[in-house]
Amino acid sequence: xxxxxxxxxxxxxxxxxxxxxxxxxxxxxxxxxxxxxxxxxxxxxxxxxxxxxxxxxxxxxxxxxxxxxxxxxxxxxxxxxxxxxxxxxxxxxxxxxxxxxxxxxxxxxxxxxxxxxxxxxxxxxxxxxxxxxxxxxxxxxxxxxxxxxxxxxxxxxxxxxxxxxxxxxxxxxxxxxxxxxxxxxxxxxxxxxxxxxxxxxxxxxxxxxxxxxxxxxxxxxxxxxxxxxxxxxxxxxxxxxxxxxxxxxxxxxxxxxxxxxxxxxxxxxxxxxxxxxxxxxxxxxxxxxxxxxxxxxxxxxxxxxxxxxxxxxxxxxxxxxxx
Amino acid sequence: xxxxxxxxxxxxxxxxxxxxxxxxxxxxxxxxxxxxxxxxxxxxxxxxxxxxxxxxxxxxxxxxxxxxxxxxxxxxxxxxxxxxxxxxxxxxxxxxxxxxxxxxxxxxxxxxxxxxxxxxxxxxxxxxxxxxxxxxxxxxxxxxxxxxxxxxxxxxxxxxxxxxxxxxxxxxxxxxxxxxxxxxxxxxxxxxxxxxxxxxxxxxxxxxxxxxxxxxxxxxxxxxxxxxxxxxxxxxxxxxxxx
Numbered sequence: 001x002x003x004x005x006x007x008x009x010x011x012x013x014x015x016x017x018x019x020x021x022x023x024x025x026x027x028x029x030x031x032x033x034x035x036x037x038x039x040x041x042x043x044x045x046x047x048x049x050x051x052x053x054x055x056x057x058x059x060x061x062x063x064x065x066x067x068x069x070x071x072x073x074x075x076x077x078x079x080x081x082x083x084x085x086x087x088x089x090x091x092x093x094x095x096x097x098x099x100x101x102x103x104x105x106x107x108x109x110x111x112x113x114x115x116x117x118x119x120x121x122x123x124x125x126x127x128x129x130x131x132x133x134x135x136x137x138x139x140x141x142x143x144x145x146x147x148x149x150x151x152x153x154x155x156x157x158x159x160x161x162x163x164x165x166x167x168x169x170x171x172x173x174x175x176x177x178x179x180x181x182x183x184x185x186x187x188x189x190x191x192x193x194x195x196x197x198x199x200x201x202x203x204x205x206x207x208x209x210x211x212x213x214x215x216x217x218x219x220x221x222x223x224x225x226x227x228x229x230x231x232x233x234x235x236x237x238x239x240x241x242x243x244x245x246x247x248x249x250x251x252x253x254x255x256x257x258x259x260x261x262x263x264x265x266x267x268x269x270x271x272x273x274x275x276x277x278x279x280x281x282x283x284x285x286x287x288x289x290x291x292x293x294x295x296x297x298x299x300x301x302x303x304x305x306x307x308x309x310x311x312x313x314x315x316x317x318x319x320x321x322x323x
Numbered sequence: 324x325x326x327x328x329x330x331x332x333x334x335x336x337x338x339x340x341x342x343x344x345x346x347x348x349x350x351x352x353x354x355x356x357x358x359x360x361x362x363x364x365x366x367x368x369x370x371x372x373x374x375x376x377x378x379x380x381x382x383x384x385x386x387x388x389x390x391x392x393x394x395x396x397x398x399x400x401x402x403x404x405x406x407x408x409x410x411x412x413x414x415x416x417x418x419x420x421x422x423x424x425x426x427x428x429x430x431x432x433x434x435x436x437x438x439x440x441x442x443x444x445x446x447x448x449x450x451x452x453x454x455x456x457x458x459x460x461x462x463x464x465x466x467x468x469x470x471x472x473x474x475x476x477x478x479x480x481x482x483x484x485x486x487x488x489x490x491x492x493x494x495x496x497x498x499x500x501x502x503x504x505x506x507x508x509x510x511x512x513x514x515x516x517x518x519x520x521x522x523x524x525x526x527x528x529x530x531x532x533x534x535x536x537x538x539x540x541x542x543x544x545x546x547x548x549x550x551x552x553x554x555x556x557x558x559x560x561x562x563x564x565x566x
Binding site: 072087089095097101105107113117120121122162 | 336
């Protein structure tokens with residue numbers, strides 16, 4: 001993908017008429033009493049797909065709610081197409097929001113639900129627009145059934161159809177792939193790529209690295225309400241990979257293997273405790289390439305090599321500490 | 324279909340859930356049941372007793388209860404369960420949502436309770452001219468009360484998730500006890516406005532009300548004020564339950 005994801009921030013005294021980024025958060029914080037949910041976040045997005053990545057509870061939903069005018073920023077500016085999102089229903093003409101909560105009026109059929117969205121958007125031909133949106137998300141076969149009987153994935157697609165029905169230039173999706181089966185997930189990823197290629201700005205949240213990796217041009221990493229990293233996905237991926245890792249190794253002779261590891265440049269520490277060998281390495285890829293060779297040269301049989309800290313939370317913690 | 328019609332039709336279908344409808348029908352049937360019992364045991368009631376009876380069963384009991392249920396469910400429940408977001412994230416003025424939902428909730432309350440009031444009034448008071456006058460006065464008061472009460476409870480539900488509980492507290496404690504003990508507080512009691520409306524139209528139905536004919540004005544002012552406050556509040560509404 002060549003579509004740029006990040007855009008320059010507009011200055012406060014920018015002349016009127018100057019083109020602005022579709023999405024701007026400028027020094028935005030949001031707190032609930034003493035609890036800070038979002039802490040001084042600044043970014044501007046241009047058309048393309050951006051992943052909002054972070055562990056559960058990091059503040060991703062709060063950011064999407066701020067962008068969709070459903071929360072007031074405690075400080076800073078949230079601009080959609082150059083105008084404030086808060087208390088400004090006109091922004092919903094070019095925003096499509098897919099909330100994480102599944103809540104949809106259970107008595108409506110999928111078609112009625114999407115038509116309702118089309119009517120509330122004042123579209124000239126709501127039935128036709130709803131039919132097109134339903135076709136886009138591949139929900140035609142279930143469109144005339146009540147939403148109350150939908151699976152989680154079907155509800156998700158109905159919500160996406162309702163968000164797309166007025167062909168918004170900005171699409172905000174909160175954990176959009178939740179509940180979808182692999183085929184639906186691929187279909188939705190293709191759809192988002194097509195929409196981004198058509199010039200739309202898409203921001204979606206996820207706590208799953210692979211989802212973001214597969215479709216996002218850029219990534220915003222949110223940890224504990226702070227923007228831990230932002231930029232091209234490959235760069236963030238490199239940061240995540242080239243960080244200190246810890247492995248637990250089981251072998252035929254842990255003591256001899258520990259000594260051998262210490263001569264490796266990628267390794268900066270070993271520990272033998274409670275009958276297990278822990279190896280701390282500077283660089284993930286370098287160690288995984290050399291571990292078999294080191295064991296063979298030392299005449300030791302390897303039984304198991306397992307990373308201990310590969311959870312997303314530990315990756316995020318590293319990114320935050322490194323800032 | 325206009326935006327207003329879209330909001331009202333979805334709200335109407337949401338409010339007419341099976342269990343809720345059944346419960347509200349049972350409540351609306353209570354005055355009729357009482358009327359049947361009175362009719363089976365006695366002749367027509369005197370105007371004063373007729374007035375006290377309809378006032379006790381409709382104005383003081385069934386009307387606030389039905390209005391609390393419909394009023395808080397029309398908007399507050401949707402904000403609570405997340406379905407309200409589908410209205411809030413559309414390019415429509417928030418006052419339109421408040422007005423449309425109040426009209427639906429108020430109309431449903433009135434559709435259930437005005438006929439119930441008329442039928443029970445006729446059963447208990449008969450078809451004499453004065454008795455019909457009392458029945459009509461209560462029917463009109465019930466119609467007005469349906470909209471005023473639902474507007475208040477709907478707005479309450481935008482402010483708090485405990486709208487149902489606080490609404491019950493208002494109806495039982497404020498209107499039932501405080502307004503009876505402190506006459507000055509009656510200007511803040513919808514029940515008193517309705518009593519004023521009834522006594523203006525049928526002076527023999529109830530003891531004289533402290534608000535009198537001003538009940539019409541108070542009811543209108545409170546209704547408009549509730550819609551205005553609800554619209555302002557919804558315009559600044561922030562979703563609950565974010566990370």
